[in-house]
Amino acid sequence: MRIDGLDEFIQALDEAIDGGLQNQYQLWLEAMGFEFLDTVETRRLLNSFQKGDADNIFSTSAGNLTLDVGTNxxxxSFVNDGHFTIDPSKNQDRRWVPGRWIGDRFQYDPNAETGMLLKFQWVDGSGYWDSALAIFERMFERSLxxxxxxxxxEF
Known part of the structure; x- marks a missing residue:
């Protein structure tokens, strides 16, 4: 997201208040990152978006209005975009996955004698990231x- 002239405007305000605005700007930007995370509703996957997690991307910068939030x-991406249950390049039509069913949820366990048989098929993505980003863009503009x-x- 780019807003022409924002950096110059912020710099002029910052100089006018002797540097105090930069700290507030950085705090606000980080808060916006957390607000974005609140729009992502994916149960366990949501935990991978927490700040400080090793699989996570969460960086802020006040100078050029940079906010990176995501996961490695x-x-x-499979959940968002959709995926095949089996890699089509492997020329398989099914695959055994060891584990057990607990209620309506499957728990993977490589040592289990039970499991499930996946047949080759396409699973539609939920678009959760795209939806969250669209919601956040509207929130971000109003918040800014x-x-x-x-x-x-104030200044």
């Missing part, structure tokens, strides 16, 4: 407008 977990007005009023 490969299956996150409010914050800029607050900073102008």
């Amino acid at each position: 977990l490969e299956y996150a 407008d409010r914050k800029l007005q607050e900073w102008l009023d």
